[in-house]
Amino acid sequence: MTSPAPVVLAFLDPAFPDGRVADATQPQLLVTDLGVTRGDGVFETMLAVGGTVRKMQAHLDRLGGSAAALDLAIPDQEAWRRVIAAAVARHRSENPPADPAADELVVKLVVTRGVEGEAPTAWVQASPAGAAGRRQRETGIDVILLDRGYDSDVAERAPWLLLGAKTLSYAVNMAALRHAHKQGADDVIFLSSDGRVLEGPTSTVLLAHVEKSDDGTTVKRLITPQLDSGILAGTSQGALFAAAKAAGWELGYGPLEPRDLMDADAVWLISSVRLLAPVNRIDGKEIGTPSVQKELTAELSGLFAAIH
Amino acid sequence: MTSPAPVVLAFLDPAFPDGRVADATQPQLLVTDLGVTRGDGVFETMLAVGGTVRKMQAHLDRLGGSAAALDLAIPDQEAWRRVIAAAVARHRSENPPADPAADELVVKLVVTRGVEGEAPTAWVQASPAGAAGRRQRETGIDVILLDRGYDSDVAERAPWLLLGAKTLSYAVNMAALRHAHKQGADDVIFLSSDGRVLEGPTSTVLLAHVEKSDDGTTVKRLITPQLDSGILAGTSQGALFAAAKAAGWELGYGPLEPRDLMDADAVWLISSVRLLAPVNRIDGKEIGTPSVQKELTAELSGLFAAIH
Numbered sequence: 001m002t003s004p005a006p007v008v009l010a011f012l013d014p015a016f017p018d019g020r021v022a023d024a025t026q027p028q029l030l031v032t033d034l035g036v037t038r039g040d041g042v043f044e045t046m047l048a049v050g051g052t053v054r055k056m057q058a059h060l061d062r063l064g065g066s067a068a069a070l071d072l073a074i075p076d077q078e079a080w081r082r083v084i085a086a087a088v089a090r091h092r093s094e095n096p097p098a099d100p101a102a103d104e105l106v107v108k109l110v111v112t113r114g115v116e117g118e119a120p121t122a123w124v125q126a127s128p129a130g131a132a133g134r135r136q137r138e139t140g141i142d143v144i145l146l147d148r149g150y151d152s153d154v155a156e157r158a159p160w161l162l163l164g165a166k167t168l169s170y171a172v173n174m175a176a177l178r179h180a181h182k183q184g185a186d187d188v189i190f191l192s193s194d195g196r197v198l199e200g201p202t203s204t205v206l207l208a209h210v211e212k213s214d215d216g217t218t219v220k221r222l223i224t225p226q227l228d229s230g231i232l233a234g235t236s237q238g239a240l241f242a243a244a245k246a247a248g249w250e251l252g253y254g255p256l257e258p259r260d261l262m263d264a265d266a267v268w269l270i271s272s273v274r275l276l277a278p279v280n281r282i283d284g285k286e287i288g289t290p291s292v293q294k295e296l297t298a299e300l301s302g303l304f305a306a307i308h
Numbered sequence: 309m310t311s312p313a314p315v316v317l318a319f320l321d322p323a324f325p326d327g328r329v330a331d332a333t334q335p336q337l338l339v340t341d342l343g344v345t346r347g348d349g350v351f352e353t354m355l356a357v358g359g360t361v362r363k364m365q366a367h368l369d370r371l372g373g374s375a376a377a378l379d380l381a382i383p384d385q386e387a388w389r390r391v392i393a394a395a396v397a398r399h400r401s402e403n404p405p406a407d408p409a410a411d412e413l414v415v416k417l418v419v420t421r422g423v424e425g426e427a428p429t430a431w432v433q434a435s436p437a438g439a440a441g442r443r444q445r446e447t448g449i450d451v452i453l454l455d456r457g458y459d460s461d462v463a464e465r466a467p468w469l470l471l472g473a474k475t476l477s478y479a480v481n482m483a484a485l486r487h488a489h490k491q492g493a494d495d496v497i498f499l500s501s502d503g504r505v506l507e508g509p510t511s512t513v514l515l516a517h518v519e520k521s522d523d524g525t526t527v528k529r530l531i532t533p534q535l536d537s538g539i540l541a542g543t544s545q546g547a548l549f550a551a552a553k554a555a556g557w558e559l560g561y562g563p564l565e566p567r568d569l570m571d572a573d574a575v576w577l578i579s580s581v582r583l584l585a586p587v588n589r590i591d592g593k594e595i596g597t598p599s600v601q602k603e604l605t606a607e608l609s610g611l612f613a614a615i616h
Contacts, residue, residue: 007340009339024338024339024340025338026335026338027334027335027336027337027338028335028337028338028339029335029336029337029338029339029341029344030332030333030334030335030336030337031317031332031336031337031418031431031433032315032332032433033337033344034482035344036337036341036343036344036349036418036420036476037351037416037418037476037478038347038476038478038479038481038482039346039347039475039476039477039478039479040478040479040482041344041479043345069483070479070483071486108345110339110344110345112344123339125339125340146466146468147462147465147466147469148466148469149457149458149459149462149466149469150457150458150501151457151459151501154455154457154501157455158454158455158456158457159487160454160480160483160484160486160487161455161456161457161480161483162479162480162483167347167479168344168345168346168347168477168479169347169476169477169478169479169480170345170346170347170348170477171346171347171348171349171378171470171475171476171477172468172469172470172477173346174342174346174348175377175378175468175469175470176468178379178468179467179468193458193459193462193501
């Protein structure tokens, strides 16, 4: 038996600028916290590599946007930065990374609405990244397409649906993943009720086309669904798009339909911890050309690894 | 300053058949519980009047249905019944009800998926019913209509959306209520994206028509949206329908559109704790005839109060 992965937990608390450190193996939340009774709160999941959190600013900005969508007052970014830095440093000092190639920490930021009538509860949690995500980066994943039930215009007309916010109410995302696992698949790509490609339950969809242009040069195009379809703005997609553009890729934004996925030279799900996971099959059908997929994955993974 | 309302908390635990009693004012949950990190769990909210829980069987059945939709293994009904009875008895013995007319306890049942790879967390929580709900039964409420984003067929074709399950992922319901409060309204009636009347964020919609038939007798008809539109099966609606039928009412089931609400002689939102709340205005427009509404509310409230 292995002992549970070590977790460093620190609550944001004005009395403790570097965080009020608490024991994650002991109860720390009230059963009346609206985070648990109503899934009423927001979160971010970040990756720290070699002790440095990737895309910190983008995550803090998105956390702020999610909180605003929920009318939730949260600590300012400077307060988060201090507690995050202290939690990561503490984890590395208490658990020196054995394998520099796997020196990855998952850093979660969570804010719940707290107990009715009281202040929000906010914490930072640092724990080792699991091996499953690293494995899927290498082997690739099989996905199924599932209807998300919303049409692609709803986000704009119904802000109370919180479609652009990363809330704690993830039961549907988890149910969709269980549905995929029962069918022998690893993950899900959601479609809108009007047939547009949206996102994964915990990731953003990317696809690539490689074409020879008339003058014989190779044009590589990286494409993602358009944001106004009610999906979460992917911090990883944003960072990779910037890096790919600098490396000469053309960029494109949806609307995308399932056949765009089927016709692509490669498809990926990208997220902050698993990073770039190549999609091998969608609904059982092989996607792209293995040799091209492998080459593009290597190039984009290299670009993505280099971002901060 | 008043002290916080007394809460009795008891976890379901095979080692404690009457529940493992815990202090609700102290932290009892791990921050890694999937109930809080993913809103991954189910719940029920019941009302105990004079120490007796109303509609216990219907609530336990619905809890079981919700858990099945989430592939969540939960304790059996006998275990719940013992812990519920003990928690209600303990609350009444520790806090003898001062006012017999307000001898109401809210009894919450909650099951979360627990920490990844471990057993679900399940508890019963008993606390005094707030005055706000009792007030709204008397004064009635103003509601607004909001788009729920789903069409009325989605529940059947996409079970992973968990539309018939009462999950802890209630962030959208809470956001819709905040949206209503900002507009000066008390509550919400959701519509499907194809314009059908669905439900309230925490209640079921009812409407009534009163007609004189050809032979001069009065026909009273009680109507609710049809269940296959992806709404939660209301335990209160079910119980009231049975009682109204026995009292000579005709019953009807949707599809309903907003104009059916506007044309009704009375509209209510019904739920287990607030009970039958008459709707005075929808999107600012007065509903029904005050005298008829008052009479029908009195009759149905009497029928509903008598159920167990």
